[in-house]
Amino acid sequence: MPSPSAASVQRLTLAEPLTLDSGQVLNGLEVAYETYGSLAADRANAVLVCHALTGDQYLASPHPITGKPGWWQRMVGPGKPIDTDRFYVICANVLGSCMGSTGPASMAADGAPFAMRFPVITIRDMVAAQVALLDALGIARLHAVVGGSMGGMQALSLAANFPARAAAVLVIASAARQSAQNIAFHEVGRQAIMADPAWAGGAYYAGRKKGPEAGLAVARMAAHITYLSEEGMHEKFGRRLQARPDGTAGAKTFGFDADFQVESYLRHQGLSFTDRFDANSYLYITRAMDYFDLAEEHGGRLANAFAGSDARFCVVSFDTDWLYPTAEARSVVHALSAAGAAVSFVELSAPFGHDSFLLDVPALDRVVAGFLGNGG
Amino acid sequence: MPSPSAASVQRLTLAEPLTLDSGQVLNGLEVAYETYGSLAADRANAVLVCHALTGDQYLASPHPITGKPGWWQRMVGPGKPIDTDRFYVICANVLGSCMGSTGPASMAADGAPFAMRFPVITIRDMVAAQVALLDALGIARLHAVVGGSMGGMQALSLAANFPARAAAVLVIASAARQSAQNIAFHEVGRQAIMADPAWAGGAYYAGRKKGPEAGLAVARMAAHITYLSEEGMHEKFGRRLQARPDGTAGAKTFGFDADFQVESYLRHQGLSFTDRFDANSYLYITRAMDYFDLAEEHGGRLANAFAGSDARFCVVSFDTDWLYPTAEARSVVHALSAAGAAVSFVELSAPFGHDSFLLDVPALDRVVAGFLGNGG
Numbered sequence: 022m023p024s025p026s027a028a029s030v031q032r033l034t035l036a037e038p039l040t041l042d043s044g045q046v047l048n049g050l051e052v053a054y055e056t057y058g059s060l061a062a063d064r065a066n067a068v069l070v071c072h073a074l075t076g077d078q079y080l081a082s083p084h085p086i087t088g089k090p091g092w093w094q095r096m097v098g099p100g101k102p103i104d105t106d107r108f109y110v111i112c113a114n115v116l117g118s119c120m121g122s123t124g125p126a127s128m129a130a131d132g133a134p135f136a137m138r139f140p141v142i143t144i145r146d147m148v149a150a151q152v153a154l155l156d157a158l159g160i161a162r163l164h165a166v167v168g169g170s171m172g173g174m175q176a177l178s179l180a181a182n183f184p185a186r187a188a189a190v191l192v193i194a195s196a197a198r199q200s201a202q203n204i205a206f207h208e209v210g211r212q213a214i215m216a217d218p219a220w221a222g223g224a225y226y227a228g229r230k231k232g233p234e235a236g237l238a239v240a241r242m243a244a245h246i247t248y249l250s251e252e253g254m255h256e257k258f259g260r261r262l263q264a265r266p267d268g269t270a271g272a273k274t275f276g277f278d279a280d281f282q283v284e285s286y287l288r289h290q291g292l293s294f295t296d297r298f299d300a301n302s303y304l305y306i307t308r309a310m311d312y313f314d315l316a317e318e319h320g321g322r323l324a325n326a327f328a329g330s331d332a333r334f335c336v337v338s339f340d341t342d343w344l345y346p347t348a349e350a351r352s353v354v355h356a357l358s359a360a361g362a363a364v365s366f367v368e369l370s371a372p373f374g375h376d377s378f379l380l381d382v383p384a385l386d387r388v389v390a391g392f393l394g395n396g397g
Numbered sequence: 398m399p400s401p402s403a404a405s406v407q408r409l410t411l412a413e414p415l416t417l418d419s420g421q422v423l424n425g426l427e428v429a430y431e432t433y434g435s436l437a438a439d440r441a442n443a444v445l446v447c448h449a450l451t452g453d454q455y456l457a458s459p460h461p462i463t464g465k466p467g468w469w470q471r472m473v474g475p476g477k478p479i480d481t482d483r484f485y486v487i488c489a490n491v492l493g494s495c496m497g498s499t500g501p502a503s504m505a506a507d508g509a510p511f512a513m514r515f516p517v518i519t520i521r522d523m524v525a526a527q528v529a530l531l532d533a534l535g536i537a538r539l540h541a542v543v544g545g546s547m548g549g550m551q552a553l554s555l556a557a558n559f560p561a562r563a564a565a566v567l568v569i570a571s572a573a574r575q576s577a578q579n580i581a582f583h584e585v586g587r588q589a590i591m592a593d594p595a596w597a598g599g600a601y602y603a604g605r606k607k608g609p610e611a612g613l614a615v616a617r618m619a620a621h622i623t624y625l626s627e628e629g630m631h632e633k634f635g636r637r638l639q640a641r642p643d644g645t646a647g648a649k650t651f652g653f654d655a656d657f658q659v660e661s662y663l664r665h666q667g668l669s670f671t672d673r674f675d676a677n678s679y680l681y682i683t684r685a686m687d688y689f690d691l692a693e694e695h696g697g698r699l700a701n702a703f704a705g706s707d708a709r710f711c712v713v714s715f716d717t718d719w720l721y722p723t724a725e726a727r728s729v730v731h732a733l734s735a736a737g738a739a740v741s742f743v744e745l746s747a748p749f750g751h752d753s754f755l756l757d758v759p760a761l762d763r764v765v766a767g768f769l770g771n772g773g
Contacts, residue, residue, distance in 0.1 A: 043651040141651040201630040201659045202622065208660045209618045211653065212667070213589055216611035235592035242585045243619050246578065251719070254577040260690060273688060275419040275517040277587065277680065281687065283577045284584045291588070304653060311657065312649060314636055343627070343719075 031056065032121055035153050045140035048130070052154045053121025054078050054113035057097060058105035060158070067160045068108045068393065069151065069187070070097070071168035071175035074244075074306055075298055077120040080112040081105070086297045092379060095386075102390035108164060113154050115147040115175070117306050119299035122150070126226060126299050137223035142305060144171070144313045148178045152186060165189035165393055169378035170345065171306070174313050177353065180334070181315055181326035190330075191392055193337040193385070194378040196349035197323055197356065198314040203344060206247055207307040210240030214300045223301050237300040238291030245290045250341035250374030258283035316356075323356035334364040335392040337385065339377040341370075365392070407432065408497055411529050421516035424506070428530045429497025430454050430489035433473060434481035436534070443536045444484045444769065445527065445563075446473070447544035447551035450620075450682055451674055453496040456488040457481070462673045468755060471762075478766035484540060491551075492526040493518045493681040501677035502602060513599035518681060520547070520689045524554045528562060541565035541769055545754035546721065547682070550689050553729065556710070557691055557702035566706075567768055569713040569761070570754040572725035573699055573732065574690040579720060582623055583683040586616030590676045599677050613676040614667030621666045626717035626750030634659035692732075699732035710740040711768040713761065715753040717746075741768070 035050045055078040060067060070080055070093065081097040083090060097103045097110055114122035117139070125139035155163070166187040168176040173195020180190045199207075214220055217236030225232040246254075262271025263285045271280065279285035316323040334357050338350035347368045357364040369384045371377035378385065411426040431454040436443060446456055446469065457473040459466060473479045473486055490498035493515070501515035531539070542563040544552040549571025556566045575583075590596055593612030601608040625633075638647025639661045647656065655661035692699035710733050714726035723744045733740040745760045747753035754761065 045651075137653075141653075198636065200627065201634045201636065201657070202625075202627045204636070204657050205618075205622045205630065205659050205663055208655075208657075208663055209615060209622065212618060212664070213592075213615045215653075216589075216615055217592065218594055239585060239589045239592055239615065242581075242588060246581045246585065249578075251576065251578045251722075254581065258577045260574065260577065260580070260693075275421075277513075277517075277591075277684065279584075281577070281580050281584075283581050287581055287584055288588070308653065317636075346627075 033154055033157050035150070035157075037153070039146070039149060039153065041140055041146045042143040043140050047123065047140065050116070050123045050150060050153075051121065051127070052113050052116075052123075052150050054111060054154060055080060055082060057081050057110040058108050060109040060160070064160055065162065065164060066108050067155075067158070067163050068103055068110045069155070069163050069166045069179075070103070070110060070112045071151070071166065071172035072112060072115065073168075073170035073172050074310065075294070075303075076172070077118065078112045078114045079120075080110070084297070087293075095381065096389060102386045103167065103393060104390075108393070111154070111158070113151050115306065116150040117142045117147070117302055117309060119302040124299065125223065125301035125305055134226040136226060136301060139301070139305060141312075142309050144174045144178045144309050145182055145318070147309065148175050148182060151175070152179070152183050155186065161186070163187040165191060167191040167193075167389070168195065169193040170195055170375065171310055173345075174310065177315055177326075178313075180330050180332055181319065184329040184332065187332050189333045189335075189392065191335045191337070191389065192350075192353065194339055194342050194345050194375055196345045197316060197326070197353050199311050200349070204311045206243060207311055209243050211304050211307060213237075213239040213243070214304060220300060223304075225300075232295075233300045234295040237295050237298065237303060238288075240303060241294040242287045242291040245287060247344045248374060248376045250343065250372060252341060253372045253374050254283060256372065258286065323352065324359035327357055327360035327362050330360070330362055332362065333392075334362055335388065336364065336366045337378075337388055338368045339371045339374070339382075340368055341372055342375045342377060344375040409530055409533050411526070411533075413529070415522070415525060415529065417516055417522045418519040419516050423499065423516065426492070426499045426526060426529075427497065427503070428489050428492075428499075428526050430487060430530060431456060431458060433457050433486040434484050436485040436536070440536055441538065441540060442484050443531075443534070443539050444479055444486045445531070445539050445542045445555075446479070446486060446488045447527070447542065447548035448488060448491065449544075449546035449548050450686065451670070451679075452548070453494065454488045454490045455496075456486065460673070463669075471757065472765060478762045479543065479769060480766075484769070487530070487534070489527050489530055491523040491682065493523070493678055493685060495675035495678040498526070500675065501599065501681055502675050510602040512602060512677060515677070515681060517688075518685050520550045520554045520685050521558055521694070523685065524551050524558060527551070528555070528559050531562065537562075539563040541567060543567040543569075543765070544571065545569040546571055546751065547686055549721075550686065553691055553702075554689075556706050556708055557695065560705040560708065563708050565709045565711070565768065567711045567713070567765065568726075568729065570715055570718050570721050570751055572721045573692060573702070573729050574725075575687050576725070579623075580687045582619060583687055585619050587680050587683060589613075589615040589619070590680060596676060599680075601676075608671075609676045610671040613671050613674065613679060614664075616679060617670040618663045618667040621663060623720045624750060624752045626719065626748060628717060629748045629750050630659060632748065634662065699728065700735035703733050703736035703738050706736070706738055708738065709768075710738055711764065712740060712742045713754075713764055714744045715747045715750070715758075716744055717748055718751045718753060720751040
């Protein structure tokens with residue numbers, strides 16, 4: 022695994038067992054993480070960034086498998102909205118993932134991979150693992166916790182379940198619960214993976230067998246559509262035809278090749294994903310998202326979740342995001358207001374749908390910088 | 398195959414070869430169809446109903462495989478909006494499908510199923526087969542052609558390419574072209590089918606082999622989400638848990654069973670679909686829809702498509718339909734207006750998303766009855 026250039030590669034093994042929401046206990050849990058910037062002497066300048074479903078800790082440093090820049094390189098770095106000249110930025114691979122933290126591909130006590138013996142985890146379990154990391158790093162209270170999409174769920178869960186641990190909470194393109202439609206899309210992805218004979222009940226790690234790459238690619242394709250907006254896809258691809266391999270202009274082939282650019286793009290998204298992601302991790306992490314319902318965890322009333330919090334909150338949505346639409350963000354804001362929390366809310370206009378939180382949206386940069394207190 | 402009760406089972410073998418848009422020629426093409434009501438002496442009371450992607454000719458009579466009522470039973474029958482006491486209603490299984498019309502499961506000249514040797518077809522090819530049926534039935538001009546979703550595409554294509562053949566054209570929840578997002582969803586379905594090893598390059602008909610049922614079920618699940626509205630799914634399922642097989646109340650299992658009702662519903666939709674539909678037909682028909690762009694067929698200007706038409710048009714959309722949203726309907730209406738056609742347009746409010754055209758929407762009944770001229 023190549024060493025990222027601008028960050029330390031670090032991994033913590035938790036000394037204490039972690040009791041999960043399911044009641045199961047994980048021993049020797051490992052949390053792989055990256056840090057950027059320096060921790061101040063008073064340990065008060067830490068910003069925890071929580072990653073999304075298929076994200077990882079390579080926030081602002083090259084991905085060791087793909088070699089691509091960090092997924093939030095544009096947001097995190099010296100002089101950037103999350104300014105590493107000022108903040109000690111931490112990003113941990115979530116529990117259940119496949120980039121170094123304990124997940125279904127990890128070895129169980131019997132020396133074989135967990136595979137589907139891995140316990141089903143929750144967003145709160147992911148957060149508990151990160152809080153254990155903060156403990157290990159000696160960080161009692163974060164300057165801020167920040168996350169988009171599933172990262173926003175973690176930020177909300179941290180605020181609700183560990184209210185003393187963050188002074189500020191920034192939630193982007195996210196929700197306090199997974200909607201029926203989003204559960205449905207996840208279920209399609211899971212069924213695509215589990216329908217692939219190469220999944221083999223999850224036991225595909227042994228020997229040189231390939232995993233359920235075809236199923237995982239289909240899952241990624243379906244999910245990828247939900248990350249974009251209809252308008253964005255129309256702008257980017259429309260009904261334009263794919264140029265032929267020989268360089269000639271595209272034409273309908275009256276066959277099943279990728280005639281349309283959007284088909285070719287989706288196929289590429291699906292295939293390239295399988296190089297860097299574990300199918301079982303996809304099952305577990307989507308399940309954790311589907312189980313997420315912060316109100317349910319707190320007596321059925323979302324405001325209760327935030328009753329103990331004295332943090333400042335900022336909630337951001339995007340007008341073209343139909344996966345975590347503004348209505349979901351508003352529910353969070355209403356609950357925070359009802360709980361007496363200090364909260365600001367902004368719906369940003371951006372053409373990229375849910376993916377807007379990852380892309381070039383200067384207004385988001387300004388909101389993030391301003392909320393973290395380095396806007397001036 | 399059981400005989401439907403209220404309709405004649407009929408099949409026409411075309412005497413003439415059909416030259417397809419691809420340039421390929423199909424000989425001995427068969428068109429399976431159902432009729433309801435009686436053809437008037439002047440042969441002027443025929444209404445052609447065109448079915449959607451996974452529909453069939455069993456419009457108002459039980460489906461011979463599932464035994465379920467016809468898919469538009471609520472709309473077609475004596476005294477109903479498409480009144481079989483007045484109209485001779487025809488519904489033909491589309492070319493490429495699997496309920497009796499020639500498709501990939503049909504025998505080619507060599508006595509083996511076409512499978513993927515079947516030529517790629519277009520919406521216009523489907524319409525040409527139906528016009529040949531009208532010729533055989535001695536129907537020069539339809540009282541009306543009616544269709545929802547892909548049926549609406551056929552109605553528009555008939556109006557554009559065979560303008561003398563229909564006096565009235567009713568297009569519901571449809572569009573004059575397939576959008577990038579819709580192509581993308583179709584491509585996910587096709588990839589799910591083709592990723593299933595049981596697809597075997599389409600050659601799964603021989604012997605007792607099962608087809609790509611797992612892949613087809615995943616395709617159907619993904620498509621089914623697009624047929625509903627987010628609000629409708631929230632109303633119908635929300636985050637409610639599935640009761641356990643033993644009758645006890647639902648609970649999270651911390652596993653990968655269908656904990657949520659929406660998961661169980663989707664799985665059922667996927668599995669039951671494979672009993673009645675051929676996976677290769679799904680490939681060919683989705684491809685035909687993706688290729689559909691009526692403007693492109695007519696010099697890049699949609700109004701040109703309707704220049705030769707003296708038909709009355711009615712275009713209907715549903716406010717919660719995000720698959721064929723109102724904006725697409727408006728484009729059709731604008732083009733018809735630009736072409737000088739008589740057109741009425743209505744956006745109906747209904748909670749069911751794209752599926753609204755199939756479901757209990759009384760306002761749609763009134764629009765259909767009124768437009769066909771039996772509203773009084």
